[in-house]
Amino acid sequence: MKYIRANLLTPARNLCAAFSSSSPIPTLLTHFTHDPCPQAHEHGLPHLASFLGRTFTGTDGVARYFEVMTSELGFEDMSFEPEAEWLVDTSTMAVVIRGTAKFYAKRTGQKWDEGFVYRLGIAEEVNEGVSGRGELKVQEYEVWADTGAAYLALNGRLGEVLSEEREGGTGGAGRTRRSQDRKRSGCGEVVGSGMGAYGSCGQ
Template sequence: MKSYREALLQRTHSLTSAFSNPSTPLSDLLSNFTTDPVPTAHEHGLAELAPFLGREFKGHEGLKQYFGLLDEYLVIERMEFEDSHRWGVDVELGVVVLRGSARFRAKETGKGWDETFVYRVELVDLDGGEVKVCRYEVWADTGALYLARCV
């Protein structure tokens, strides 16, 4: 039987693998999230810079909106995450913190930039021992996004 730590790492790996593969259907990405408690996504930054920044997206409908906005505004290429042995794991809180990097391009201008970002993934243990994501947070370089969106 796997440990709770292993379950946290496995679900986080499933989420990052789904997100970093552009051909992953949205339904597969969303399958990593809980339905109860209500899942949330929050990308930190000024809401004035992009409609997916600085606000809370709640429930699966909110997650669909968040990931839809990312797809509407950005092209994400070469997304990679550091090795999971470097991830910060807090078993008591059910939190995994990790770093990733990717090449981003603003769809409206075609301007691109390379960026490193941080995820904080909070997970819960559901009945039956399944672990799912209940809170997904991102810290990224919103200034680079702003500059790339300027014509």
């Protein structure tokens, strides 16, 4: 029997509801399989944060991932896109979901708005001695998020970066004060811009 979209949405929905309501770790773990072995992996360089770039395996490993992550980061106002936009692959038993939240570093208090993506691999729970199909739960939890913002916030540097961006002015979103000064002086931000008929900036 092949599972359909509606079957796979249920365990994904249950886990996302537990996340968004800040459920405790033991509650989160009830939405993961025990057999087959579950795993959690948040993509990113391990050098940026202790919960990044490592695969946490088994029920204890998944619990450890959430313990480490929640000891460093918190969030507010988590929400997910409408279920009609969730991507479901019934051949690989996977659901891909986009969400948003305001995250903050607990040590520094610095906050940022973030979009993130979950890929949830779904599997049947194996119950020894019980015939028939097991309950569908999440076996593989993968997340892609703004690791740069997390790193800066954990190290108390996010405010500095955001201040530099704001100093660029309303019309200069994404530019630092230095780039604005270069613009005013005639030095462009792209190759060839700011060059006159008889020379270029700095000459």
